[in-house]
Amino acid sequence: MATSRWADELAFATDLARRAGRLLSGSYERVERIRRKSLRDVVTEVDYASEQLALDGIRGRYPHDAILAEESGHHERVGPRGEPSGRTWVVDPLDGTVNYANGIPFFCVSVAMVEDGRPAVGVILDPMRDDCYAATADGPATLDGNRVAASTKRELGDFVVSLAIIGRGGIGRERRIGREIRIPRRMGSAALALAYVAGARFDAFVQNGGLSLWDVAAAGLIAERAGATVTNLKGDPWWDPTRRGSTVSIVAAPRRHHGTLLQLLAAAGTTVRTRR
Secondary structure, three states: OOOOOOHHHHHHHHHHHHHHHHHHHHHOOOOOOEEEOOOOOEEEHHHHHHHHHHHHHHHHHOOOOEEEEOOOEEEOOEOOOOOEOOEEEEEEEEEOHHHHHOOOOOOEEEEEEEEOOEEEEEEEEEOOOOEEEEEEOOOOOEEOOEEOOOOOOOOHHHOEEEEEOOOOOHHHHHHHHHOOOOEEEOOOOHHHHHHHHHOOOOOEEEEEEEEOHHHHHHHHHHHHHOOEEEEOOOOOEOOOOOOOOOOEEEEEEEHHHHHHHHHHHHHOOOOOEOOO
16 A cells, blocks of 8 residues: 555544543543533533643644644644644544533544645544544545445445434434435434444435534545545535534435435435534
8 A cells, every 4th residue: 555645644643543532431431520512512621631632742743733623723823934834633532522421432533634725634533442544635544454445335225324414304304314215323423423434334424514624524534535425415525624613514425325315315405504
């Protein structure tokens, strides 16, 4: 396998995710402080500790890169002559905090590096299973170092799909789409569920908004490099660094079925929703 242009950054991101993962697993089911962040979301002291570990690591290794992290926002760094480095690390220190806080073992650490406006490195670590999904923009998707690929199922009716249609009437729309697949699932960690498309644990992933850049930066790249077609709900490019807040939508599926899923979503009247 040819060496990636971003091999050093991938090795760093993998090590960073593993260190954050050890912090999460070490505090699992021992969370002392849980704070409500929004109507349906919470944040714990472990989120902040994991993020601080990641920020310190990136600043120490790549001090001139920008950082976009969920809990603390955007930290601009500049090069030695004052110019932006052109690279941004996008970090979700704990995706699936509600699961984590309730002792449900489905959550992950997400670390991505964006260069020239596109994700170039992505790592998703599931610390409870010690599963590490990874990819670079010029290489394959891997799970624990072994190459993985998106689903090859021939029939959409056999699909197990991570499906979340949010907004008014979402349950009804999910049922309409559900009639065309084997079964939908909603797991509580979008980043990990999207990474599952890379290894065909999920045949597809659909969510019509409610996602932020740090939810999809790493997992979207990994699913794409595994051979899935990844777009937004309209079939346009999935990565848009100008998006702010929870406004990102994702449809990830094998190429032969992706268009059909978009048609089903349109027929069900599904539109992009922003979770507030």
